[in-house]
Amino acid sequence: ATAVLDVRGLRIEFPIRAKALVAIDAVSFSIGRGEILGVVGESGAGKSLTGSALIGLLEAPGRIAAGTIHLAGERIDNLPEKEQRRLRGKRIGAIFQDPLTSLDPLFTVGRQLTETIRTHFPAMSSAQARQRAIELLAEVGIADPSTRFNQYPHQFSGGMRQRIVIALALAGEPELIIADEPTTALDVSIQAQILALLKRLARTRDTAIMLVTHDMGVIAEVADRVAVMYAGRLVEIGPVEDVVRRANHPYTAGLMASIPPLSRQPERLAQISGSMPRLGSWPTGCTFHPRCTKAGPRCRTETPVLKPAGDTEASCFLHQGGVEG
Ligand code: SF4
Ligand code: MG
Numbered sequence: 001a002t003a004v005l006d007v008r009g010l011r012i013e014f015p016i017r018a019k020a021l022v023a024i025d026a027v028s029f030s031i032g033r034g035e036i037l038g039v040v041g042e043s044g045a046g047k048s049l050t051g052s053a054l055i056g057l058l059e060a061p062g063r064i065a066a067g068t069i070h071l072a073g074e075r076i077d078n079l080p081e082k083e084q085r086r087l088r089g090k091r092i093g094a095i096f097q098d099p100l101t102s103l104d105p106l107f108t109v110g111r112q113l114t115e116t117i118r119t120h121f122p123a124m125s126s127a128q129a130r131q132r133a134i135e136l137l138a139e140v141g142i143a144d145p146s147t148r149f150n151q152y153p154h155q156f157s158g159g160m161r162q163r164i165v166i167a168l169a170l171a172g173e174p175e176l177i178i179a180d181e182p183t184t185a186l187d188v189s190i191q192a193q194i195l196a197l198l199k200r201l202a203r204t205r206d207t208a209i210m211l212v213t214h215d216m217g218v219i220a221e222v223a224d225r226v227a228v229m230y231a232g233r234l235v236e237i238g239p240v241e242d243v244v245r246r247a248n249h250p251y252t253a254g255l256m257a258s259i260p261p262l263s264r265q266p267e268r269l270a271q272i273s274g275s276m277p278r279l280g281s282w283p284t285g286c287t288f289h290p291r292c293t294k295a296g297p298r299c300r301t302e303t304p305v306l307k308p309a310g311d312t313e314a315s316c317f318l319h320q321g322g323v324e325g
Contacts, residue, residue, distance in 0.1 A: 002073045003030035004175050004208035005054070010067035012049055012058065014279075021280045023049055023062065024232040026305060031176070031208040036199065038223030038240070039212045040255070042276050045229040047212045051178045053077075054210070055092050056084035072175055090120045093169030097181040099161035102168060103153040109164050110149030113137070113171060120172035136167040141197060159190035166197065170205075177201075180212040195222045216255055220244055228252045231276055231287035238312025248309035249316045250292050286317070296323025 010027040013020040024046035031037045039047045052058050054069060056079075069077040076087060088094065096102060104112060113133035118124055124132070130149075137145035140163040153161055162182060169177055179198060183191035199222045202209050211223060219226050219240065226243040228236040228251065236249040247253040254272035274291040277283060283290055289299040298317050302325075309319035317323045 001032065003032050003070075004035075004072055005210065006030040006068075006070040007050075007054070008068045008070075010050065010053065010069065011065045012046075012053055012062055013065040014062050016061075016280075020065070022065075022232065022282075023279055024229075027067070027229075027232075027234050028306065029227050029234065029237055031210060033175075033208060034202050034206040035224050036202050036209045036211055036222055038219035038226045039210060039229060040214065040216055040219050040226060041229035043214055044276055044279065046232040047214075047229050048180050050229070051094075051180050051210065051212050054176075054178060055088040055094055056081070057088070089116070089174075090172035091174050091176065093172065093174035093177040095162070095165055095169050095177065095179040095182045097184050099158065099165045099185075100153065102165045103161060105153055108150050108152055109137075109156070110134075110151075113149075113164075113167060116168050116171040133167075133171075136170055137164070139170070139201075140164070140167045141193075142167075157190075158186055159194060162186065162190075162194055163197065166194075166201070170201070174207065176208045176210065178210045178212070181214070182211070183218060184213070184215070191218070192221070198222060216244075228255065231282050232279075233287060233315065234306060235288065235316070236309075236312055236314045237306065242311035246311060248312050248314040248319055250294050250318070251288050252314075286315075294318055294323065297325035298323050301325065 008028045011025045012023045014023055027050060029037065041047050053064055064077055068075060071091060110133055113136060114126065114129040117129040117132050134145045134149055137148060142148050142160065142163055156164065183194050186194060195218060198209060201207055213219060223240045225238060226240050227234055228249065230251050236243060236247065236252045243252060244256060247256060272291055285301050286299040286304050289295040304315040304317050304320060306313045306315045307320055
């Protein structure tokens, strides 16, 4: 079957004076119908940048310098700006960390929803759009939706607002949803409810979801597969159980230390020392080598690419003939 989303060899550059800072490079992955791909990594690894590129919202002067993005088999990275704008919201829904950035405080949630629905489906009457909005509110778990329809964003709790943002993201009946840290601003108990909602939507609507987070616990909770990013590259990808329990990349193994104790493997407790290099000062070779306890001479000069390693794919020479140069 054709993947809903297919990203191949994506590179994003920021031209700075005469030079080009490579912010992400060689990023390839796909997401199938009804599948949740968790994209995890420390802040600055390039997760959100990858998400922005997919919805055509890369901030200038950032640009896609190489690679392709296909949505349901159709290439979308080279579409004119107008087409991209039509695509986002309609075929690709977006959910961000702070629901208030997606909601207008001056309008009722019902008005915002019906307007969004009619933007995507201009042939719909306002009565139909209103009916659809109420159904969407119910679908995302807003009780008494026809009363809530007439209320303003400030009349809802943070968790309820995020549900409304999810309803807005669903308004165009998207094939793909990009959720960037959708639960980071919420209380832990509310986080679990929002994650359960996303999981249910993936199942019932067959929507593909790219869930960007720095929290390995969130990934373990909802993702079917996990992509791990480090310093602008994808270092490991695979089914969630395998990546969590049998990570093949030393960085992933270190990240597992950040999962709450119950789901940890005792031999994986070692924390990673040091911090991720800043954009523009990425090391040569394997960008993880200055922090890697397993690094060898080859890691300083050659850049590994993703290749099958055990049950996952990892970009690490330990699985590609060794680290000796
Ligand atoms: Fe460590 Fe070398 Fe593997 Fe990079 S390629 S993760 S430095 S062992
Ligand atoms: Mg981010």
